[in-house]
Amino acid sequence: MTPQIPEYxxxxxxxxxxxxxxxxxxxxxxxxxxxxxxxxxxxxTAGVLSAVLLGWEAIAQxxxxxxxxxxxxxxxxxxxxxxxxxLIPLAVAAIALWRSExxxxxxxxxxxxxxxxxxxYRVAGGIFLxxxxxxxxxxxxxxxxxxxxxxxxxxxxxxxAQLGQNAIGAHRATYVWCLFGIADLVVAIxxxxxxxxxxxxxxxxxxxxxxxxxxxxxMVPTLAVPLALMLHGLVLLRLQRAAASTRQLAAx
Numbered sequence: 001m002t003p004q005i006p007e008y009x010x011x012x013x014x015x016x017x018x019x020x021x022x023x024x025x026x027x028x029x030x031x032x033x034x035x036x037x038x039x040x041x042x043x044x045t046a047g048v049l050s051a052v053l054l055g056w057e058a059i060a061q062x063x064x065x066x067x068x069x070x071x072x073x074x075x076x077x078x079x080x081x082x083x084x085x086x087l088i089p090l091a092v093a094a095i096a097l098w099r100s101e102x103x104x105x106x107x108x109x110x111x112x113x114x115x116x117x118x119x120x121y122r123v124a125g126g127i128f129l130x131x132x133x134x135x136x137x138x139x140x141x142x143x144x145x146x147x148x149x150x151x152x153x154x155x156x157x158x159x160x161a162q163l164g165q166n167a168i169g170a171h172r173a174t175y176v177w178c179l180f181g182i183a184d185l186v187v188a189i190x191x192x193x194x195x196x197x198x199x200x201x202x203x204x205x206x207x208x209x210x211x212x213x214x215x216x217x218x219m220v221p222t223l224a225v226p227l228a229l230m231l232h233g234l235v236l237l238r239l240q241r242a243a244a245s246t247r248q249l250a251a252x
């Protein structure tokens with residue numbers, strides 16, 4: 001049986017997803033405008049990345065709306081198929097960054113503070129707290145996921161402002177924020193699996209987490225979460241390169 005989705009969730013999703021996609025597309029074209037390459041190379045790379053991003057969104061929406069990942073009490077999945085929707089985009093992004101020099105140059109041209117500020121959309125994770133208060137989601141998932149997301153989204157703005165002003169300790173604060181944001185996502189994924197019908201359903205047995213694999217909330221683990229992990233990965237990569245450059249200058 002497909003769980004009933006509250007109207008306020010549908011309303012929020014109809015606003016949030018275009019907002020997230022606008023942020024992601026904006027980062028791509030910002031990087032294209034700043035990357036060191038010819039205009040043809042810059043905008044071809046941005047166009048390809050934009051098409052891939054929109055294609056990813058379309059596939060995630062189609063699979064989610066078709067209940068491909070749906071886990072119910074009557075039909076718990078033998079294999080948590082939602083992990084494919086989470087891990088495949090991450091694998092594709094990592095391979096593309098590793099194999100394509102033009103993509104690597106584009107993402108390296110995006111200002112670091114914008115990569116951080118982009119995750120302001122994580123404050124929308126507060127919807128999990130609303131669903132818990134409404135009795136529609138178990139606290140074991142909703143509280144850590146909701147509180148962690150809201151905190152990550154709010155602090156992203158503060159850390160981005162520090163980076164933009166080149167404040168002392170800004171890179172260290174960014175590193176700590178990044179690790180916290182990744183830990184929040186890992187905990188949310190784990191608790192989502194442990195509270196939903198399936199082989200690892202160990203918590204919330206009396207009132208399982210049915211909404212997280214139902215459309216449109218399934219777009220969170222199959223679109224919003226992988227995108228957030230990609231952004232965190234890019235930030236950590238940039239911080240690592242900046243630290244290495246600083247060490248080289250010090251040695252010289």
